[in-house]
Amino acid sequence: MSGNILVKAVHLKKYYPVRTSFLESILRGERIFVKAVDDVSFEIKRKEIFVIAGETGSGKTTTGKLLVGLEEPTSGEIYYNGEKISGIPIKKWKKHGLRKKIQMIFQDPYESLNPRQYVFDILAEPLIVNKVVSSREELYDRIMRKLEEVKLIPPEEFAFRYPHELSGGQRQRVVVARGMILEPEFVVADEPVSMLDASIRANVLDLLEEFRSKYGVTFLYITHDLATARYVGDRIAIMYLGKFVETGPVDEVIQNPQHPYTKALVSAIPVPDPEYARKKKRFELYGEIPTPINPPKGCRLHPRCPLAMDICSREEPPMVKVGPDHYASCWLLAKR
Amino acid sequence: MPRKEVLRIEKLKTHYYTLGGIVKAVDGVDLRVYKGELVALVGESGCGKSTLAFSIMGMVPPPGRIVSGKIYLSDINLVELSDEELRKIRWSKVSMVFQGAMNSLNPVMKVGDQIIEAMLYHDVISRPEEGRSTVKHLFELVGLDPNRIDSYPHELSGGMKQRVVIAMAMALNPDLIIADEPTTALDVTTQAKIMEVLKDVQKKTGVSILLITHDLPLVAEVSDRVYIMYAGKIVETGDVFTIFKSPRHPYTQGLIGAVPSIRGPKKKLVALPGEPPDLRFPPPGCRFHPRCSKAMDICGKKEPPRIEFGPDDFVSCWLFAKEGERK
Numbered sequence: 056m057s058g059n060i061l062v063k064a065v066h067l068k069k070y071y072p073v074r075t076s077f078l079e080s081i082l083r084g085e086r087i088f089v090k091a092v093d094d095v096s097f098e099i100k101r102k103e104i105f106v107i108a109g110e111t112g113s114g115k116t117t118t119g120k121l122l123v124g125l126e127e128p129t130s131g132e133i134y135y136n137g138e139k140i141s142g143i144p145i146k147k148w149k150k151h152g153l154r155k156k157i158q159m160i161f162q163d164p165y166e167s168l169n170p171r172q173y174v175f176d177i178l179a180e181p182l183i184v185n186k187v188v189s190s191r192e193e194l195y196d197r198i199m200r201k202l203e204e205v206k207l208i209p210p211e212e213f214a215f216r217y218p219h220e221l222s223g224g225q226r227q228r229v230v231v232a233r234g235m236i237l238e239p240e241f242v243v244a245d246e247p248v249s250m251l252d253a254s255i256r257a258n259v260l261d262l263l264e265e266f267r268s269k270y271g272v273t274f275l276y277i278t279h280d281l282a283t284a285r286y287v288g289d290r291i292a293i294m295y296l297g298k299f300v301e302t303g304p305v306d307e308v309i310q311n312p313q314h315p316y317t318k319a320l321v322s323a324i325p326v327p328d329p330e331y332a333r334k335k336k337r338f339e340l341y342g343e344i345p346t347p348i349n350p351p352k353g354c355r356l357h358p359r360c361p362l363a364m365d366i367c368s369r370e371e372p373p374m375v376k377v378g379p380d381h382y383a384s385c386w387l388l389a390k391r
Numbered sequence: 392m393p394r395k396e397v398l399r400i401e402k403l404k405t406h407y408y409t410l411g412g413i414v415k416a417v418d419g420v421d422l423r424v425y426k427g428e429l430v431a432l433v434g435e436s437g438c439g440k441s442t443l444a445f446s447i448m449g450m451v452p453p454p455g456r457i458v459s460g461k462i463y464l465s466d467i468n469l470v471e472l473s474d475e476e477l478r479k480i481r482w483s484k485v486s487m488v489f490q491g492a493m494n495s496l497n498p499v500m501k502v503g504d505q506i507i508e509a510m511l512y513h514d515v516i517s518r519p520e521e522g523r524s525t526v527k528h529l530f531e532l533v534g535l536d537p538n539r540i541d542s543y544p545h546e547l548s549g550g551m552k553q554r555v556v557i558a559m560a561m562a563l564n565p566d567l568i569i570a571d572e573p574t575t576a577l578d579v580t581t582q583a584k585i586m587e588v589l590k591d592v593q594k595k596t597g598v599s600i601l602l603i604t605h606d607l608p609l610v611a612e613v614s615d616r617v618y619i620m621y622a623g624k625i626v627e628t629g630d631v632f633t634i635f636k637s638p639r640h641p642y643t644q645g646l647i648g649a650v651p652s653i654r655g656p657k658k659k660l661v662a663l664p665g666e667p668p669d670l671r672f673p674p675p676g677c678r679f680h681p682r683c684s685k686a687m688d689i690c691g692k693k694e695p696p697r698i699e700f701g702p703d704d705f706v707s708c709w710l711f712a713k714e715g716e717r718k
Contacts, residue, residue, distance in 0.1 A: 110578040222666045223436070252435040253605060254649045257660035279578065282608070282651040286660060309653050323583035325608035326654050327647065329631045332612040343548045343581060 060137075061241060061273050062099040062122060067092055067131035069117050073348055089347050091117040093297035094131070099241075102267055104274045106284040106305060109294035110320075110344055118294070119243040119277045123159045124148050135241070155185055160234035162246040164226035168218040174202070174229050175214040178236050185237060197236070204269075205232045205262055224255040231262055238270060245277045260287050281324055285309050290380070293317045296347055296355040299374075303381030313383040315360050316340070354386065362387060394425040396463070397566045397599040398447070398485075403460030405439075405446045412671035416442040416455070418623035423703060424567060429593060429600045431610040431631075433646070434620035437667055440603050443620070444569050447601075448487055449477040465566060483513050486560040490572035493552035496544040502555045503540030506562050513563055529558040532595060533588050550581045557588055561596065571603045586613050607650050611635050616703060619643045622668050622678040627706045639706040641683045677709065685710060689717050 070088035092114045099105045107115045120126040122133060124145045133141040140153060148154045161167040168177060178198045188194045202210035205228040218226055227247065234242055244263060248256040260283060266272045278284050284291055288305040293316065301314040312318045318338040326332050340359040345351065351358050357367035366386050375388040400422040407414040416439040424430045434440045445451045447462055449469060462469040464484055469477065489495065497505055506529065507522035516522045527537035533554040544552055553573070560568050570589065574582035590613060593600055602614060610617055610631070617634045619627045619642065627640040638644045645663040665682040668674055674681050680690035690709050698711040709717055 110580065224666060253607060254435055254646055254663040255666070257649050257651070257662035260660075261662075281579075282653050285653055285657065286651040306657070319580060321653060323580045324653050325583075325606070325612040327608040327611045327635060327650055327652050328654065329611045329635050331654065337583065339584075340580065343550050344578070 059100050060098045061101045061103075061135070062275070063097075063134040064118075064122070065096050065132045065134070067095045067118070067121060067133065068129045069114075069121055069126060070129045087348060090297045090350060091347060092121065092128075093347075093350075095294075095297070095299055096131075097292060097299065097302065099273060099275060101273055102271050103289050104263065104267060104276055104287050106276045106278065106288035106291040107294055108278055108281055108284050108291055108320075110279055112296070112344055112347060113294040114297040114347070115277045115279075115294050116245055119159070119245050119275060122241075122275060123157050123243050124153070125159070149185065155187065155237045156240045158234045158237060158239040158242045160231055160242060160244040160247050163250055164218075164223055164230050165250070167230055168226060168233075170218055173215050173217060174207075174221075177218075177229060178202070178214075178233055181233065181237050187237065201232045201236050204235070204265070205229070206258070207232070223251055224258065227251055227259055228262070231259065235266055235272075239272065241273045241275070242266075243275045243277065246279070247276075248283060249278070249280065256283065257286070263287055281309055281321065293320065296344070296350045298355060299384065300356070301381075301383040303378065307378060307381050311378070311381075313377045313381070313388060314356075314385050315362055315387075316356050317383070354384075394428075396423060397426050397428075397465060398422070398424040398601065399461075399463040400443075400447070401461040401463075403443070403446060403462060404458040405442050405451055405455060406458050407442075407455040409454055409671075414455075414670045415623050415673060416670055417446060418673075420460075420620070420623075420625055422618055422625065422628075424599050424601055426566075426599055427593065427597045428616065429590070429602060429614050431602045431604060431614035431617045432620060433604060433607060433610055433617060435605055435667055437670070438620045439623045439670070440620050441571055444487065444571050444601075444603055447485060447569060448481060449474075450481075479513070482509060482565065483515075483563040484565050485567045485569065486563070486565045487569045487571065488556055488560050488573045490575050492556040492573070493544075493549060496552060496555065498544050501541050501543060502547070502552075503542075506555075506559050509559065509562050515563060525562070526558070529561055530554075532561065532592055533558045534591070549577060550584055553577070553581070553585050554588055557585075557592060561592060561598065564596070565598065567599045567601060569601045569603065572605070573602070574609070575604075575606070582609070589613075607646060608652065619646070622673055623670055624678060624707065626679065626708070629700075629704045633704070639711065640679075640708050641685050641710070642679045645682075677707075687717070 069092040070090050073087045073089055107118055109115045121128050128141055132139055143151055175198055179194055182188045182194055199210040202213055207213040207228050248259050263274055276288055285305050291305045291308050292299045292302040295316050301308055301317045309321055312321050319340045322338045342359050353369050354367045354372050357363040364386060372384045372386045373389055374382045374384045377383050377388055400420055403417055403420045405417040407416060420443060432440050446457055457470055503526045506526050507519050510516050510522045526540055530537045535554045574585050614631050616630050618625050621642050627643050638647055648661045649663060651660055663682055676692045677690045677695045680686040687709060695707045695709045696712055697705050697707050699705045
């Protein structure tokens with residue numbers, strides 16, 4: 056059944072309980088939850104760069120963590136290569152050989168590297184822990200090769216440096232190298248360039264593309280930045296308060312957004328063209344993103360949506376097909 | 392019609408005297424802001440743009456100090472003022488909105504009282520009660536419900552706190568607001584709203600804004616004129632249309648070519664090679680030459696001259712110098 060699909064999520068949910076006082080819990084009669092991810096289903100094809108985009112608190116990072124096993128879903132299933140992996144506790148991932156196949160690249164190159172380790176040791180650790188090298192020579196070769204692949208050249212010069220001796224861009228390359236050192240099949244890259252200066256972002260983004268074309272790696276690219284999403288991505292899902300509101304081919308979703316939230320998001324993004332920017336009409340929502348504790352009933356956007364109708368506050372909108380492989384979840388688009 | 396200058400910076404040098412060497416963070420900068428203008432100062436991290444802002448505010452942290460140059464704020468040279476005189480000018484003539492300023496609000500004090508405190512300090516009012524109506528007006532100016540005057544910061548959303556900070560910057564009716572990465576770390580939709588508030592405040596009051604940022608698309612969208620800063624120097628300036636349509640300096644061209652857009656054909660981005668230099672040991676000649684694809688022999692030897700195309704319109708690059716001068 057897997058065929059072309061590498062990763063599949065079915066009705067994925069992740070709720071975090073909110074700590075309340077004993078009295079409050081009696082008065083309320085029920086526990087309250089942060090619904091970080093609330094019933095999300097999607098498929099990621101082999102060799103695809105799939106993007107999840109959304110603002111702070113949308114649940115995009117939690118979705119990524121669920122896929123790499125850093126969080127366990129409250130309910131729903133995750134399939135990898137046709138096999139169900141969502142029930143496997145994280146401690147058994149290594150035994151199942153999943154750790155070698157599924158990796159993550161983190162956002163902050165300043166916080167995600169051990170400051171007391173040489174670059175060499177940072178890259179050696181996953182190889183040793185997962186017992187994929189049999190000799191010191193092999194270890195050395197693989198690390199040097201990976202450093203070269205992330206364009207830290209000459210590799211011998213970078214291998215025996217500490218993270219603080221590297222610039223932000225070089226550190227992020229080390230973070231990418233660490234994510235790729237086990238030669239995984241699927242990598243979740245969570246905002247891999249958001250801490251970098253604009254002039255060097257493209258370099259790191261191009262690395263993802265290179266690993267895809269060279270090794271056939273499949274990526275989930277998580278970002279708040281639709282411009283970089285468009286640059287690297289194939290398909291995109293726009294996330295709002297724990298739900299996907301629109302999915303489709305990246306260019307199609309950005310050029311022809313159908314959901315009011317996507318429209319607002321796209322029109323808020325500055326465009327590096329002063330003439331166009333002065334003509335452009337913004338589509339605005341009311342207020343700001345609410346907390347995912349007790350999100351609004353019905354469509355989660357309805358209190359902020361200028362186009363909201365009666366039904367929006369009562370019933371959750373269905374996912375509607377609006378174009379080839381393009382779906383949006385909005386009552387305006389549904390046939391009633 | 393000559394425009395009124397609000398800020399004029401001449402040959403400013405601000406250096407940090409660290410144990411590891413002298414960091415030339417601002418090294419000979421000229422910059423002008425006219426009344427009612429929104430001027431953007433653009434550069435990558437570590438180019439010295441925040442140090443320039445601190446220099447204007449008279450708040451350069453030690454071991455840094457202004458070495459030479461002049462900063463005129465409506466004809467007063469700030470560099471010559473004593474700390475006490477600066478304190479009076481700060482906030483009343485020039486105020487600042489910092490990156491993450493909304494997190495610098497006092498959490499145990501009502502937001503209105505925090506603005507009133509600044510007004511008391513500058514003797515605009517003598518009793519706190521007198522300030523309340525002013526604060527309410529300020530809140531209306533920035534699009535906040537005036538009844539929020541007695542709210543605590545935690546009762547407000549991120550965007551609302553940012554509005555409070557803008558209201559606070561406007562409290563003493565300054566001539567100039569320096570906005571240092573005011574929207575970094577905010578979501579795009581919030582960012583768009585905050586920039587709208589700033590522009591709106593500007594339209595209503597005529598305040599000038601110096602926007603310091605690394606975000607080129609944002610600059611394209613809101614600014615009138617642009618200064619491009621690299622390694623402590625201004626490499627190019629011009630109006631926003633010229634800068635984006637026909638950038639002259641290879642660094643400006645590189646920056647624009649490296650930024651993805653959600654509009655237009657998808658193009659291959661070309662990142663600038665290398666990294667910005669260590670400002671303790673900047674490269675000789677043009678500071679950009681090690682990363683420049685068009686570098687010539689002379690670029691590594693002599694500092695490029697400033698080629699003027701008009702008032703507030705220049706580039707510092709050997710490519711634009713006459714043949715005879717390139718030696």
